[in-house]
Amino acid sequence: MFFVSHFYEKHVDDYLILENPNRKIRSYPGDEEQLNLTLIQKGILPILNAKLVIKYDMVLESTYDVRKEEQTETVEVPITLLSFERKELSLPVFAKRRGIGKIRVIRLVIPNILGFSEIDLLYNLYHKQEIVIYPSLKEVKGVELIKPRNNGDHQAKHSIYEQPLLQYGTRPYDHGDPFNRIHWKATAKRNELQTKVVEKVNQLSWTLMINVKTVYGTGMIEKTEQMLEHVAYLCRFATERQIPFEIYINVRGKGGVPYVHLPLGEGNQHLMNALELLARINPLGLTAPYKHTLSYVHQQGKSPYIIQIGDLEENHIAVLKRWEQQGHSVYNVEINNLTAKLVPLNSKGGTVLHEQSG
Structure with missing residues (x-):
């Protein structure tokens, strides 16, 4: 036995x-x-x-x-x-x-x-x-403020963006015109320097900036969850209207970089990647100071429309205002109790300030 x-x-x-x-x-x-x-x-x-x-x-x-x-x-x-x-x-x-x-x-x-x-x-x-x-989706009111008029880039009379492929004529060369904008065939015909005239366009892509480093205290996790649900709504809204978007979150990435980044993209697969990224965020995990994230992103190329979600401090707003001066449109998602609305950064009540936390 x-x-x-x-x-x-x-x-x-x-x-x-x-x-x-x-x-x-x-x-x-x-x-x-x-x-x-x-x-x-x-x-x-x-x-x-x-x-x-x-x-x-x-x-x-x-x-x-x-x-x-x-x-x-x-x-x-x-x-x-x-x-x-x-x-x-x-x-x-x-x-x-x-x-x-x-x-x-x-x-x-x-x-x-x-x-x-x-x-x-x-x-x-x-x-x-x-x-x-995936997070549930909670509506952000006012997002139609940046609702596109068509499926992507659209022509505009005044824009800081141009589309070189959409050339529609020439004009006499002015001092300060880029050298690569000279139309050499038209110059040879007229014996005078001619500059290409290109279509002004608005690029409707979004950069979503997410600060998950919230002020500690009662309801901190619930607040973070609600914020991510609003982000998920924005991602689906952009996908349905064929707006390319990217995401920066102040969670430490590989190599000590103070953010994780979902590169610019669009379509259903991009939406799934975004929702999975949001699903993997741990509110009790290792985050980076938001000012460090903003400092890194400041050196990167960004979309014309920047949407900020999460707590803001004075030093954060200073960086966002510099982006406005560079020609970007900056919006803030203002969350009150169970509702959220999108407001321009410079509008009254458009920011929520908190004490400095480093």
């Missing part, structure tokens, strides 16, 4: 396999999803009356009896696996709130075949399955 018990403990998992495919599920809060696990016993030793212990992030919620901890839930599922059997398990879960739901721990507790003890097997590889829960 001792030999049989010892042999079982030592070899029951020799040919036991837990499949681990890459699987990403996209969801919204309130949706029901499935965490799928596939166990295969390719050996002759059966696994009887075992229990599969699964620990996952608390952004998910199961209908099973669970043990709740600070950031995770643990559920136990009974399982029997006979010789050469493959078993697929589906654990129904609800997407509770924005975030990334991953399986953190998988353990298989097997009673010894003679009932003398238990065998505790821990899966020590990273489980690749995850549920990406």
Whole structure:
């Protein structure tokens, strides 16, 4: 009996396999999803009356009896696996709130075949399955202030932007005209320097600047969640109207850069990338001072329309006003209780100031 018990403990998992495919599920809060696990016993030793212990992030919620901890839930599922059997398990879960739901721990507790003890097997590889829960969408009123008149660039009488391909004539050369704007064929015809006249256009792309480093205190996490829900609304609004947009968030990126950046793009795939980026933001994670983010972005090319979301301090506003002086239109999302509206930065009530926090 001792030999049989010892042999079982030592070899029951020799040919036991837990499949681990890459699987990403996209969801919204309130949706029901499935965490799928596939166990295969390719050996002759059966696994009887075992229990599969699964620990996952608390952004998910199961209908099973669970043990709740600070950031995770643990559920136990009974399982029997006979010789050469493959078993697929589906654990129904609800997407509770924005975030990334991953399986953190998988353990298989097997009673010894003679009932003398238990065998505790821990899966020590990273489980690749995850549920990406997008933020809900909350309206931002006034966003139609920058609603486009067509699908992208549009002609305008007064604009700081020009489209060299939209040439419609020439004029006599003026002092200060760029050298590469000279129309050489027209110059040769008229024996006088001629400058190309190009169409003035407005480029309707957006730069979304997001400050998730909020003032600490009661309701800090709820405030951050509401802010990200308004950002998600702006991303969908831009996508529906074919407006290219980019995102800067003051979360530390690779190499110590004080922001993460979603490059300029448009379309449904770009929207999915934006929503996934927002889903991965941890309000309790490592953020960067917003003034450092603004300082870096100040040196980059930016869209004509800049939309700022989050708390502002005096030094932040100074940078945004410099961008206005450079010809950008800067707006602020003003959040009051459960509503938000888009207002020009320089309008009355268009900014919310907070004490300096470094």
